[in-house]
Amino acid sequence: xxxxxxxxxxxxxRIRAEWIRSMSNTVQRADLIxxxxxxxxxxxxxxxxxAGVKTSRPTEISSSGWATGRELLSEIxxxxxxxxxxxxxxxxxVLSLKQPLFAAIREKFxxxxxxxxxxxxxxxxxLDRLALVTxxxxxxxxxxxxxxxxxxxxxxxxxVVKLWDGILALPIxxxxxxxxxxxxxxxxxxxxxxxNSKYAIIDITGVPTVDTxxxxxxxxxxxxxxxxxxxxxxxxxxxxxxxxxxxxxxxxEDVVTKAKLADAFALAxxxxxxxxxxSSSAPTSPISNxxxxxxx
Amino acid sequence: MDRIPVLRMGSLLLITIQVDMHDKLALQLQDDxxxxxxxxGATGVLIDISSLEIVDSFIGRMLxxxxxxxxxxxxxxxxxxxxxxxxxxxxxxxMSLPGVRTALSVEAAMELLYGAxxxxxxxxx
Numbered sequence: 001x002x003x004x005x006x007x008x009x010x011x012x013x014r015i016r017a018e019w020i021r022s023m024s025n026t027v028q029r030a031d032l033i034x035x036x037x038x039x040x041x042x043x044x045x046x047x048x049x050x051a052g053v054k055t056s057r058p059t060e061i062s063s064s065g066w067a068t069g070r071e072l073l074s075e076i077x078x079x080x081x082x083x084x085x086x087x088x089x090x091x092x093x094v095l096s097l098k099q100p101l102f103a104a105i106r107e108k109f110x111x112x113x114x115x116x117x118x119x120x121x122x123x124x125x126x127l128d129r130l131a132l133v134t135x136x137x138x139x140x141x142x143x144x145x146x147x148x149x150x151x152x153x154x155x156x157x158x159x160v161v162k163l164w165d166g167i168l169a170l171p172i173x174x175x176x177x178x179x180x181x182x183x184x185x186x187x188x189x190x191x192x193x194x195x196n197s198k199y200a201i202i203d204i205t206g207v208p209t210v211d212t213x214x215x216x217x218x219x220x221x222x223x224x225x226x227x228x229x230x231x232x233x234x235x236x237x238x239x240x241x242x243x244x245x246x247x248x249x250x251x252x253e254d255v256v257t258k259a260k261l262a263d264a265f266a267l268a269x270x271x272x273x274x275x276x277x278x279s280s281s282a283p284t285s286p287i288s289n290x291x292x293x294x295x296x
Numbered sequence: 297m298d299r300i301p302v303l304r305m306g307s308l309l310l311i312t313i314q315v316d317m318h319d320k321l322a323l324q325l326q327d328d329x330x331x332x333x334x335x336x337g338a339t340g341v342l343i344d345i346s347s348l349e350i351v352d353s354f355i356g357r358m359l360x361x362x363x364x365x366x367x368x369x370x371x372x373x374x375x376x377x378x379x380x381x382x383x384x385x386x387x388x389x390x391m392s393l394p395g396v397r398t399a400l401s402v403e404a405a406m407e408l409l410y411g412a413x414x415x416x417x418x419x420x421x
Contacts, residue, residue, distance in 0.1 A: 189380030196400055224383040229376065229398040229405075 003108070003119050004126075005053040008046055011104045016042050018100035023093065032083045041076055045094075048072050053126070061129040073130060074137035081141035090138045094131040098124070158184050160191040167268045168197045169261065171236075173206035181217035185224055192230045199268040200225055203261050205236030215250040222255055231271070233257070235264035300325050302332050308340040308409060309333065309371070310402070314347045322358040329362055333369045340409035341366045344402055346377030356391040363396040372397065374405040 008015065019042055020035075048069035056065030077090050101123055109116035158180070163169050170188050174180070188200060202221065207214065222232040234257045237245075245252060258264040269276060300321065303310040309332055311325070329341060343359065363373035374397045378386075386393065399405035 185384060186380060189383055192400070193380060198400060198404065220387050223392045224380070224387045227375070227383040227386055227393060227398055228378045228380065229400040 003115070004105075004123060005050045007104050007108050007119075008050050008053070008101070012043075012046055015097075015100045015104055016046060018103070019097050022096045022099050032085060033080075044072055045069070045076075045097075049126070049130075057122075061126075061133065069130070070133055073133050077134040077137040078141040081138045082145070085138075087135060087138055091131050091135050094127060094134055098127055101127070154180060154183055158187050160187050162191075162195055162197070163201070163265055164269065164272075164274075166195075166197045166272055167199045167201070167265065168192065168195065169201045169203060169265075171203040171206060171261075175208060176214045176217045178217070181221065185221045188221060189224060189228060192225060192228055198230055198272060199233065200230050201233045201235055201261065201264045201268060203236040203264075204234060204241070205238070205261070207236075207241075210241050210244055210250075212248055212250060215245065215248075215252070219252075219255070231256075233264040233267060235259070235261045299328065302328050304332070304336055304338070307336075307338055308342060308406065309336070309338045310342045310344070312344040312347075316350065317348070317355050317358070319354060322355065326358065326362060326365065330365050330369060333366060333371050338371050341371050341373045342376055342402060342405050342409070343373065344376045345382070346379065348382060349379060351382045351385050353389050353391065356386050356389060356393065359396060360391070360393050363393070367395065372409055374399050374408055376400075376402050376405045 016039070020038060023038075052066040052069045054065075056063045060066070061070070073094070076093075080090050080093075102120055105119050105123060106116060109119060153174075159171070161169050161171070168188070168191055170184065172184060176184070188202075191197070192200060202218065204210065204218070210218075218234065222234075225232045232255065234252070234255055237257050237259055256264075256267065258267065266276070298315070298321070300311060300313060300315070302325075303312075309329065311329065315321070332338065333341070341362070343362065345359075348355075359375060363375075366373045375393070376399050378398065397408065399408055
């Protein structure tokens with residue numbers, strides 16, 4: 001195996017130059033990564049490969065001899081995933097090393113067919129495995145990114161707003177699944193306790209579809225709120241959703257539902273013994289307001 | 297053996313649960329409440345569980361039972377100040393306590409019970 005290490009360290013500069021050239025033919029992204037940075041990364045990886053080949057066999061990519069190489073590659077592909085490279089571009093980064101490396105190997109073993117084949121085979125195996133490492137790291141970074149965004153979305157999309165003394169509103173945006181119901185429920189119940197609110201309006205205008213599962217989640221939230229002594233009103237039921245609820249046979253008879261948030265708010269005000277009265281002295285438009293001031 | 301005190305406030309009974317409920321305590325409470333209702337002729341029972349942090353199906357059933365027993369004896373039950381975690385647990389256990397009335401605070405609960413009492417008086421006169 002040390003043949004491979006020897007070939008790489010002997011021809012390092014040439015291999016690197018060709019590697020970068022073959023990459024620039026296919027996928028080099030000058031807009032995302034600078035030439036100097038790329039050069040630096042290639043040099044590091046070649047050194048890591050030499051160090052790895054010297055201590056371990058290329059098939060044992062998970063052994064300790066390859067630790068630095070693995071780390072380096074994972075780091076590079078992780079940073080590329082964040083920079084916005086496509087998976088093809090990230091994998092090609094390693095795979096385009098094949099051509100210059102094979103050329104160097106062929107030069108070395110011109111005479112011995114058998115040795116040439118063996119070395120090329122182990123080099124192929126090695127580079128394929130390294131490419132898999134990069135792809136895996138790329139995917140892991142992407143998944144992490146998605147997970148974080150999901151969490152942020154979860155926190156963003158469940159605000160509890162206070163409409164009036166003792167009246168809360170909870171506008172739900174997006175589909176309700178079990179995880180979100182949990183967050184919504186906890187948020188709502190905590191706010192009910194914190195603000196001592198007797199009425200909570202759950203607005204489902206932003207919920208695209210209501211199926212039996214979503215309805216069940218809603219009913220759970222409402223039951224929990226009722227157990228604490230708060231009353232829930234569902235608002236924002238769109239005509240389409242009302243039809244769906246009836247067709248699915250979902251029983252919402254024990255729950256007060258309203259078409260608009262305003263209706264629900266009016267009901268909550270009425271139940272808490274308040275009425276909204278239009279003050280007669282209020283100006284009907286901003287313009288008359290101006291006139292009134294001038295008369296003073 | 298310690299027991300949960302049942303306080304009398306006019307025509308209401310006030311029960312504040314401040315210790316971890318265990319089975320014996322719960323059964324003792326059931327006995328006490330039913331006895332006091334018939335003894336004092338109470339029309340309402342307030343159970344304050346605001347300091348109860350952990351709940352299981354047994355406690356849930358006990359609350360439902362006390363409510364049902366009180367109703368048989370002619371008194372309304374209001375459970376007061378349930379913590380969010382407790383409410384979520386009960387819902388997940390499938391115990392929605394259908395016959396039990398609830399309130400956020402003792403004040404609100406008394407309003408609820410007295411309101412019901414005065415309305416009943418209005419209707420009878």
